[in-house]
Amino acid sequence: MERLRIAIDAMGGDYAPREIVKGSLDFARRNPGVEVVLYGEETPLRRALASFKPSKHGNVSAVYCGPSVGMGESPVEALRSKTDASIPRAVEAVSNGEADAFFSAGNTGVCVAATTLKWRLLPGIxxxxxxxxxxxxxxxxxxxxxxxxxxxxxxxxxxxxxxxxxxxxxxxxxxxxxxxxxxxxxxxxxxxxxxxxxxxxxxxxxxxxxxxxxxxxxxxxxxxxxxxxxxxxxxxxxxxxxxxxxxxxxxxxxxxxxxxxxxxxxxxxxxxxxxxxxxxxxNFGGAQLLGVNGVCVIAHGRSDAKAVSNGLKITAEVVRKRVNDMIVAGMERISLSRSASQGG
Amino acid sequence: MERLRIAIDAMGGDYAPREIVKGSLDFARRNPGVEVVLYGEETPLRRALASFKPSKHGNVSAVYCGPSVGMGESPVEALRSKTDASIPRAVEAVSNGEADAFFSAGNTGVCVAATTLKWRLLPGIxxxxxxxxxxxxxxxxxxxxxxxxxxxxxxxxxxxxxxxxxxxxxxxxxxxxxxxxxxxxxxxxxxxxxxxxxxxxxxxxxxxxxxxxxxxxxxxxxxxxxxxxxxxxxxxxxxxxxxxxxxxxxxxxxxxxxxxxxxxxxxxxxxxxxxxxxxxxxNFGGAQLLGVNGVCVIAHGRSDAKAVSNGLKITAEVVRKRVNDMIVAGMERISLSRSASQGG
Missing domain, CATH: 3.40.718.10 (Isopropylmalate Dehydrogenase)
Incomplete structure (x- = not known):
């Protein structure tokens, strides 16, 4: 079976990249069936990766990106000027089929805008x-x-x-x-x-x-x-x-x-x-951004390693349980019952 | 000095009239300078008044009203059909100069509607x-x-x-x-x-x-x-x-x-x-309804006697500190600075 892959924004959150990397490595060590791909600026990401125990399963990799999006940046501005930042790059990886889900503890507005623009919304949403x-x-x-x-x-x-x-x-x-x-x-x-x-x-x-x-x-x-x-x-x-x-x-x-x-x-x-x-x-670690045509889990800005690890667990579960397919089916049911009541 | 008078809706709140009456009597005993007037249906109000220690200052009276407004009633409906209920009667007492303030733990929507309609709003609000x-x-x-x-x-x-x-x-x-x-x-x-x-x-x-x-x-x-x-x-x-x-x-x-x-x-x-x-x-007992041209303090529906007594204390203070006059002055300042900036 092919490994499930999660593209992680290593630069987002109050304690990034350190706690994001630590939590991701911890998750990777416990979940050999999942591959974590960390997106971030080279110097801080390398440093963070070097300071924690690696995963022996060979399921961790890094993709080096351009300058990151700050917590207070406007989504429109950030997505226009920082196309090489960790958030748009990780979101892109999902569009390209290089990853199955995207996880970030960074700027929520930018995550919402990037996934909505690149993935579009699920039918009916x-x-x-x-x-x-x-x-x-x-x-x-x-x-x-x-x-x-x-x-x-x-x-x-x-x-x-x-x-x-x-x-x-x-x-x-x-x-x-x-x-x-x-x-x-x-x-x-x-x-x-x-x-x-x-x-x-x-x-x-x-x-x-x-x-x-x-x-x-x-x-x-x-x-x-x-x-x-x-x-x-x-x-x-x-x-x-x-x-x-x-x-x-x-x-x-x-x-x-x-x-x-x-x-x-x-x-x-x-x-x-x-x-x-x-x-x-x-203990919840992350909230799913529901409605976009892909899996995106957003964690609290204050996430520590434990929160990140829990958030990644949720992310994997959302992919495996095919939550988005069920949403599409639910919206179809709504639109069918509406056209039936309008037609009758 | 004339006594400050508070018109109290004795029928409003989850524990009315009992706790409202108990709290009002308690307040009256401690505050001889304030007269409390209880508005409510005769039978339950008489019964409640009889079951607690009276105030020796002669500063408690009762006004018997028609059927009360329920917690879930629509303001428009209630004010149209129950003109003799405790809320409209107590609010009316303030309009007529028979009381200086109105206090209720009853239906907030009805209190807001009744005071807004009968007292109107402060200039500028x-x-x-x-x-x-x-x-x-x-x-x-x-x-x-x-x-x-x-x-x-x-x-x-x-x-x-x-x-x-x-x-x-x-x-x-x-x-x-x-x-x-x-x-x-x-x-x-x-x-x-x-x-x-x-x-x-x-x-x-x-x-x-x-x-x-x-x-x-x-x-x-x-x-x-x-x-x-x-x-x-x-x-x-x-x-x-x-x-x-x-x-x-x-x-x-x-x-x-x-x-x-x-x-x-x-x-x-x-x-x-x-x-x-x-x-x-x-411990807060009540929240002032600010902006109406009169003093109205609304207490939580779950108010017990202690909350009522605290709420009446706040009510008396709002009257004494002339909060409404200060609001009028504040709104004048806003409108003056606006016409100045428009004129310049």
Missing amino acids: RRPGIALPFPTLDGFVLTIDMGANVSSKPEHLLGYAVMGSVYAEKLLGVPNPRVALLNVGKEERKGTPLVLEARELLSASHLNFVGYIEGNHLLDGDADVVVCDGFVGNVLLKTAEGVTELILKQIKRAIKRSPITYLAGIATKPAFRKVKKQIHYS | RRPGIALPFPTLDGFVLTIDMGANVSSKPEHLLGYAVMGSVYAEKLLGVPNPRVALLNVGKEERKGTPLVLEARELLSASHLNFVGYIEGNHLLDGDADVVVCDGFVGNVLLKTAEGVTELILKQIKRAIKRSPITYLAGIATKPAFRKVKKQIHYS
Whole structure:
């Protein structure tokens, strides 16, 4: 069997290339069936590769690229002026059939723009969306879009629902996923025109649509997939991060205030570590950019080696489980039922 | 000196009228200078009043109203068919000069609609906004709008910035508050057309505008006032609630798993209680509906007596500190500088 190949942007992320390379090597050592190809500037990439234990499976290679895209660069500008950078080169490798998937912890906007331009979108999809599984008390809720498209239309949200549903079923193993729409209330007529129109589309679809969900119930486990506009999703994701950090800091500070709680706090540390691990982004490693005609997994900018290794595991799984083929089938079903209802 | 009078919707909220009445009586006992007038249906209101210790200051009275507005009712429908309900009656009392402020833990949409219709808006303000102080590690960040207006225009966000700035200065004691705009990134050109246009307006204003802020930095203390559209604000507020609950549940569960952490957990309980108290909504009690021509404080639907009592304290303070007069002055300054720049 031919090896599955992942083209990795070694230059993207706050700790690139070091942590990206470290995580990629770690992944390669554990997964002899996958070939990792690191794209990056020669000097820093060589240096990073030299400082970690290589994979004995011969499944790691490097492609040297031109100056990289920075985290704050505009997608249009970056793709025009830096055609030889790691992101466009790695994306190109997938178009050319040299790789099966693309992974980056770099500039999300540039990744979205490069894959959309070079790979185009899947049939029926109008906008790509970033899907991320959030931890709940006993499982996950997949939220989409986390910021690929900050000005959604109702049709885009319908596409997200189809894509999220496929992802939840294939990757998270949820049969017939319950799809909810994020809103400011539970009542049918509440919300923006965007939400009200998306509700109509979702109700008429084959999806297991369960209605609106509010932010405070997002993590209750009442829905498997939650759909929202990318601006809202991005705020939601980042606020959840900020709140988590604040609470853990506050608890730490409160515990340190008295000698009794301080001593007891030392004993409760393993419990805290467990919770931190459970809610920590690095355990998810990456969010798939759904809707583009190829596999692209985007990791958090703060990804460390562990997050990268987990992200690559997800990437390989997305390719193997043929998530994109299932999305195409789902969108066909939507368009068939629409033309049937229009024809009748 | 004449007593300050607050018209209270005794029927609104998940634990109404009991907790509303209990909190109001508690507040009245501690604040002889304020008169509380409870609006509600006769039977339940009488019963609730009879079951708690009265105020010896003679500063509590009741006004019996018709059938109340439910939490899920549409504002338009409710205000048309239930003109004798507690919300419209209490709002009316402020219009008639029978009260100085209105307080409710009931249907937010109905409160916004009733006050906007009966009191109208302050000069220069196009849409009211709900302002809520979020706890940070060492203070507060005032966020506006938390859901009064779910389809904002750039002009509305400018109004929120002026109102939030006044509120932060007068109520939270922050001199020259730093105002930020919630966005998906820090870079100048990032964001929706709404955010980009609001940025222009804010940059040109007299406010201490410090640029964009992302959700993960909302609670870092880098801004005193954060402005956003009501849909986003509502999601943000509720997600923060949901995340907080989830984390505390996870920690509890993790602590209970081993006998050592379980025992130590008992000792750390005071620290947890402290944190819970710090982040618990009932300590804020209420959010002012800013922009209407009158004082309206809206409390969380889940408000208990303590939250109500705290909310009434805020209500009295808003009246005394003449927040609305300062907002009018702020909006005049905006319109003067605009006509000057247009004239020049």
